[in-house]
Amino acid sequence: MPLVWLFAVGGLVIAQTELSNFVQEGRATWEATGGSLQASHPSLPIGSTPVVRSMATGKEIPVTVTGRIPVSTERVIDISGDAARAIGLELGGLVLVHFPSPAAAEPLLDPGQGISITIYNHVIPHSAWVNRHSAEAEPAKAAPGLPPPPQLPRVLPGLPYPYSGRLYRLQVGSWPHMNGAFVAFLKLRDADFSTIHEYAHGMYRVYAAGIPSFEVSRAVRRLGDMGFTEIHVREQ
Numbered sequence: 001m002p003l004v005w006l007f008a009v010g011g012l013v014i015a016q017t018e019l020s021n022f023v024q025e026g027r028a029t030w031e032a033t034g035g036s037l038q039a040s041h042p043s044l045p046i047g048s049t050p051v052v053r054s055m056a057t058g059k060e061i062p063v064t065v066t067g068r069i070p071v072s073t074e075r076v077i078d079i080s081g082d083a084a085r086a087i088g089l090e091l092g093g094l095v096l097v098h099f100p101s102p103a104a105a106e107p108l109l110d111p112g113q114g115i116s117i118t119i120y121n122h123v124i125p126h127s128a129w130v131n132r133h134s135a136e137a138e139p140a141k142a143a144p145g146l147p148p149p150p151q152l153p154r155v156l157p158g159l160p161y162p163y164s165g166r167l168y169r170l171q172v173g174s175w176p177h178m179n180g181a182f183v184a185f186l187k188l189r190d191a192d193f194s195t196i197h198e199y200a201h202g203m204y205r206v207y208a209a210g211i212p213s214f215e216v217s218r219a220v221r222r223l224g225d226m227g228f229t230e231i232h233v234r235e236q
Helices: 081-086 128-129 132-136 178-190 213-225
Strands: 004-009 012-017 021-028 036-038 051-054 060-062 064-067 078-080 094-098 119-122 123-125 152-154 167-175 193-202 203-212 230-235
Touching: 060 152, 078 152, 167 178, 167 213, 178 193, 213 230
Parallel strands: 021 078, 036 064, 152 230
Antiparallel strands: 004 012, 012 119, 021 094, 021 123, 036 078, 051 060, 051 094, 119 193, 167 203, 167 230, 193 203
């Protein structure tokens, strides 16, 4: 039975199995964290020691999570100035946050256990990160002539009242295998959606998360333009 970390972010309970499976790419700041080799993160367990790598310099350094920052699409981690200088990181530079992986990592999940794994804010399993190029390898084929006008996706159960003040997550699909879900995950990430990847009951589901009620209609149109044909709207 693999080790399971449970922690809460924004009212959601998130399970992270085997921190060695954790890989996260995004921008880093050093605004809120004190000196020494420390970091603040939205969800990693306090006291854990992820490795932060500068995508520009290739240098990396372990840091200790000592605080929290809000979930955001603008950054994935806040590190101390000492840590930033050690890896030559510019303010807002791209980083890779990960944990050293054992030679033979355990599977992310035994489907028979019925455990739901939710990966929040652009976090993907290490195995999917390693194999990401195979998921994107097949180039899109251009259709001859003019493309047809975009079709609005089917929305289930329907659009919410736009002035409710609530947050929603929009499920763009579910897949029995990781590759299809990972391609959808990358499309949402590249379109600057805050992205959730969830495994439950043998299916991988991908969501655009944290959508305010007044933005749901516009987000659905954007998702339709990206090729998604059916959107399930769920209150967050």
